[in-house]
Amino acid sequence: MKFSTSLTLPLLASTCSAAAVRRQNGDGPQGGTDATQGDLSGRPPPRFPFPILEFPVAKETVVLNATMYIQPGEIFDGQMKRYERVEGSCNEQAEGTDADAVFNLLPGSTIRNVIIGKHQSEGIHALGDAWVENVWWEDVCEDALTSKGLNTQLRVIGGGARNAQDKIFQDNSLGGKYNITGFVADTFGTFYQSCGNCLNQAKRNATIQNVVAINGTRMGIINPNFGDEIRIKDAQIKDIKFMVDKEIGNNVQTVPYTVGTGPDEKYALYNMTRDRITTFNGTVLSQYVPEDPYSWLGEFWPSLRNKTA
Template sequence: MKFSTSIALPLLASTCSAAVVKRQNGDGPQGSTDATQGDLGARPPPRFPFPILEFPIAKETVVFNETRYVQPGEVFDGQMKRYERVEGSCNEQAEGTDADAVFNLLPGSTIRNVIIGKHQSEGIHALGDAWVENVWWEDVCEDALTSKGLNTQLRVIGGGARNATDKIFQDNSLGGKYNITGFVADTFGTFYQSCGNCLNQAKRNATIQNVVAINGTRMGIISPNYGDEIRIKDAQVVDVKFMVDKEIGNNVQTVPYTVGTGPDEKYALYNLTRDRITTFNGTVLKQYVPANPYPWLGEFWPSLANKTA
């Protein structure tokens, strides 16, 4: 495992290998890693690079007649096929249900090496603790990935999404944690959003690290009145209007109102200098390079053809 960078920065020494996601009681202090980072010691290291700017080119499309459920303990490896629903259509005005998703992840499941095709009403719903690895959304409709359930620990490593007119990552969990590492977002409304008007509300936590975000409205929306926390670090952004907006959330399904934007000492826990949030200039500063890459990477990423042989 190594990074293609001239400066040795210890981002994924603990993020990319893990076994079981344990329940957590809190988060690290401002600027530190969140408390879930200590759980990642035994999981095999990823076999794909991230962040990678180039979106994969699918060679095969699989069309489901209904939502595919990934079972507890199952590892669904899509081998970079494109997955769609037969009746898939984009309706940006309606909030999709679990029945509208291409995949539903049951607690303890993993999905990896998947491309979600265009015009899907919903991409992936995580109904409990899950891993989402090297998953790509070609054209996001309502949401790319939605976290649900009680205290859901959801981890995203690698992958990317583009053309998310609304949001990429939606957190509807009750007291959950979202950890996003090595993701690429190109043209989006909101990168991560904690639900501001769900019927059941609780504190939610998000950690966003080593991502590339291009042409978006905002990186995050949180509800401080429920104690939400968001951490952003080692991020490269360009043409993103706001970093984090803060709203007064509610549980009566009315539109929440914004009360502020930017970092603070309790909820929006990031600092542009301390947490190395820089302007993206076209070059990934800290890319993870696998020691044992998948031999087929060059089939879907032409730029990797000579690096995985």
């Protein structure tokens, strides 16, 4: 694998930053090692570039009659088809269930190279440890990706989402860890949210690295009273009103209240300067370039047609 630096690409309907695939070695203090998300180097190198400044153009749509379950140990490769539910509709006023999702990921599964279509009430639910690779949400309704289960390790590499009326990444896990690398976010309410009023609560840990996020309300919401931690590194942002809001969460399903915002030494573990959080100006500072890219990438990303032929 190799990385390109200071790469300027056209700013289309989405935008992005850099993402390095590297080993995660455990929870560390502010500015220290990222939260453990499994051994990234133990998997085959990704065959898609990330981040990339354009959304893929689907050539085929698959309409599902019901939620598709990805089985334990299964690697589901959608090869950039668009997936939708036949009764899909967007109602951002209601919290969706597993039955409303387009995909449910069972523990140990992987989903990759998928486009989630518009007007889906829920995108993907991870019901245990899972990998989400090169997955794109064309128009998010309630949530794009929700983590559930006990101590769920959810790992996101590449991909992107736009027009999230509420949240992109929702963490409903009980003591889980969420790692997001090389993602594109364009127009959203909250990038990552630790559930503030789930019936079962515990410390959650999020690491957001090498992403580009533009036109959003906030990058994160965490619950310090449950010990939540969030780390943000190498992020390129633009037109984001708040970085991380801190709320007093509860388990009685009442609306939590905000008690502060911004970095600290215990929960919101980031520093704008030290952790290289900069203003996005249309230039990707670093991009993963696969040594063995998928031969079909140019079919869905016009800018890659001459690079993968």
